[in-house]
Amino acid sequence: MKKYTDTAQLFLRIALGLGFLSAVLDRIGYLGTAGQDNIAWGNWESFQEYTHTLLPFLSKPISDIMGFIATAAEALFGLLLIIGYRTRQSAIGSFLLLLSFAFVMTITLGLKAPLNYSVFSASAGAFVLATLSYYRWSLDNYLGKVPKN
Template identity: 45%
Template structure:
C-alpha cells in the first residue's frame, strides 16, 4: 500500500504544480472566466506582487518566473519519478515559502484556503522515502 500511496502522492503533487503553471500561461481559461485563478501572466504577476509588496513589479515578475520554472521542474520530475526524494524536499521548501508570504501579506487564514500545507507535508513525506517503484529513479537504480 505504501508503494501505491507514494505514487499517488507524486502524481497529485506534480499535477498540483503543473496545473497552476498552465493557469498563469492562459491554458485554464481567461481571467475572470471563473475557470482560472489568474488566466494570464499579468494577473499572476499582480498576485505575486501582492504576496511580495516590498518589491516592485519588475522584481515580482522575476520572482514569478523563477517560481514558474521551479514548479515546472518539480511537477515533471515528480510525475515521472526523477530524483523524487530531492524533488519532494524542493516541493516542501517552495510551498512553505509560499505559505509564509501568504501569511504575512494576506493573513494567517490564507494558506489554509488552499492546500499549501498539505503540499508541504506531501513533499516532506516523499523526502522520507528511499525507494520509488514505478519511477525513473527505480529504472536508473536497476542499471
C-alpha cells in the same frame, strides 16, 4: 504495508506534480481566461499582479522575476515528480517552495489563505515524500537510482 506505501507515494507524486503543472498552465492562459470559473489567473499579467500583492516589499520588476522563478520551479518539480526522476531532490525542493509560499501568504494575506489553499498540507506531503527510501513506480527505480538516506 509496503504495498500501500508504494501506491501512496505514487499518488502523492502525481497529485503534487499535477497541482504544480495546473498552476503553471493557468498562469499562461492554457486552461482558460481570467474571470472564467476555476481559473485563478488566466494570463501572465494577472499572475504578476498577484505575485506583487504577495511580495509588496519588493519592487515590481523584482517580484515579476520571483514569479517567473517560482513558475519555472513549479514546472520543473511538477514534471520530475510525475515521472519520478530525482524524486527525493524534487520532493525537498517542492517542500521548500511550498513552505515559502505558505509563509509569504501568511504574512501578506493572513493564515487563512494558505490554509484554504492547502499550501501547508501540500508542503507537508512533499516533505513526507522526501523521507521515503524507495520510489517503486518511478524513473529513479527504473534507472536503478536508489535515494541515499
